[in-house]
Amino acid sequence: MDPLLVTQALNVLYEVVTLAVIVLGLAIVFGLLGVMNLAHGEFIALGAYVAYVCQSHGLPYLAAVPAAIAACALLALPVERFLIRPLYDRPFDTLLATWGLSLFMRKAIEIGFGGGYKSLKIPVSDSVLVLGTPFPAYRLLLMALCAALIAALLLWYRRSVAGARVKAMVGNRELAQAVGIRTDRLARDTFVVGLCFAGLAGVMVAPLVSVQPYMGLDYVLRSFFVLVVGGLGSPLGLLSGAAAIGGVESAMSALVDRTAGYSTVLLIAIFFLWRRPHGIFGRS
């Protein structure tokens, strides 16, 4: 195999899989609860900064995982109570309120850590041979972890009682209440879980991206585009959306340049938002 081709293919695959895990939290919060959480990216940033703090205190990288989950959960609980819950039937205001939250978190991070870039050491710095081509081991590990995480979440959602309750709540909130599901608690837990996934994604990608206060803005838009292109509420949609956005962007970036890659993504997103808001497979 042509080594360049293998590297390129692995890079595209890496982009797609990590994008899917970046989106996962928003897919839960927006896809299931209908909450357009524009602060999604800031929770990813929060996870990344927790990883930075852990690493700079000499803790093992894995310690960042429970720490980030705890940090996101602690923040998500009051956010759900005071910001999201009063606005469940006002989607437009939810968008604005979470957007205000994102401005707040961004500035808070900037005040706490300064505006500059932070770079993290890659926990696994070896590279391995894939089809005769060297590829960074951490990226491979990350891809495997992302895939496992998505698969586990899916299995849990399909098989568990809690998953069934969530489905009931999404399908018909009043009816779910009538059969004894405490939907306000369930919605709260779903929201918190979604944001913990965002933080977890932040921990996972932190060593490979530039960690800075404004990193979230890019992630939330990309996540939103993935969900619009893929369509809400289906794992297939999540993956195909990530494949479309991540694949096109990395392919265009490789063929032309990064500006072309990002611009193409924006054009695709605009088209879908305008003509196909239910995604590739959705019916309008």
Add this chain to the structure above:
Amino acid sequence: MLLLLLALPLALGEYWAFQLGLFFLYAIAALGVALCWGQAGFLPLGQALFVGLAAYLSGAALIQWGEAWWVFLLLPFAAIAAGALAFLLGLIIFRGRSESGPYFAIITLAIALLAFQVANSWNAVTGGYNGMKAIPGLPGLEGFSDVYYLAAVALACAVALCGWLVQAPLGTLWRAIALNERRVAYFGYDTAMLKAIAFGLSGVLAGIAGALYAPQQGLVTPELVGFALSADLVIWVAVGGRKRVLGPVLGAVLVGILSAELRERTYYWDLIVAAVFVFVVLYAPGGIGALLAPLERLLPGRRKALEPLRAPASKAPRSAVTLAIDGVSAAAGEVRILDRLSLAVARPGIYCLIGPNGAGKTSTFNMLTGELRAQAGEVRLDGDILSKPTPYRLARRGVGRKFQIPSVFGELSIDENLRIAVWSARTSLLDWLRPATRRWDTPVMAALRGRYPFLDDGGRLASALSHGERQVLELSMALITEPRLLLLDEPCAGLSSEETAQVREVIRWARDTLGLSVVIIEHDMALVKQLAEHVFVLHQGRLLAEGDVAAIRSDPRVHEVYVGAAE
């Protein structure tokens, strides 16, 4: 106020003249955002695109011809170009999707981000990342205080323009769209066009800000097109108050200037702004502008009654309507809703559409107005096949509709509600701008006011009316448009027997004076008996029987679907 504005730069010096001038320009752009968001109900999240476009255009013109006095004549074109782009984008987006929720906001944000990419990488034209540099000031204007006065004059004009638009019929229509766009379309308005006009005007305002920004700053960078300014504009409008004309000005000048000053001194200023913004979204949608309400009440009110003005005749056709539904089928997913339905309305009169729940009565209306897509068969209106009907086009051809749940514009006054009906199919763009249009009256409207005295209490909000009054208001609005075919979905639901009798009278009166055909969906058989000249019985999406009341009552098939077959 005027003196204060004039004296400010003299009192505060060059630096403040410069800062205030800049935020006056931002306030002009914020006025545009408020026009879209506070009036027409959709939020543009990428407004910096238009500011930036006009700034680049104006910068390029000034670099090229900066010495010549006639460069002043070119600057309006920069603003108009921005407005034209906004209008076209708005028209394309709103025609593609009729809703104006969060998706529109995200589309405009994505377009602005795309524009940032272009501005940032098109070095030859925009100067790329470093921006367009060394833009000369406007010829003849020396120093920052001259530019300050120009910005102040521009802002005053923009405030006056917005104040006038909000008072004009156009403002009423925008507010109605924000409340219930579908209902406005059913009154025969091209809502996509109305929203695109609002977006286009907001583009012009953003363009004025941009065109003056270039000479004021002497530098235009891609930052101007990007996310930050778009975001700031929305915050200023929200905090200042989006519904009031002066709200965005207050927001831009107060919050903007405080930010510019305090951001350097306290780290926490931006946190405070973000927190205030969230608070406003959650609990105080009126923003700071709401604090002006008591002051406004002190101003002398223009409360004198308006002299009514005879409205011009409706542009919709006047001849008696013929409607033929021929073999129409429609489905939602797997469920068949209409099954080869055929029925015809050949001459004016009162027709009742009855049938058990789920028979397809309301679906028949929805199919006629295009909200339910017919998969087979055809509909003929006046002999022409209706292809791709929309509520707007049908209203233009004289088809009106009243919904089962009364849908009036709750936050508008009774007068405004009635005016929206009077203007239907009678107004042109020019009429939407003329204050005199507010005084239009018609004989039908006068007659309805005579029958229902509560309609004369025009200042009351429609949301303060009882259920019965709202039913009557919506029926009156439908009649004031003088339709040829009126579709009524349970017009008497929830009315007392006295009110029902009144509505019955009004429907008969309308048939006689307007010569219209009325199709009424009705469950109340007593009412059907009193009103109907012809009855259609629907069952499982098909026409089961038709004829006069007596014929229907004696039809065994009708008995079967209502009370079950006699074994």
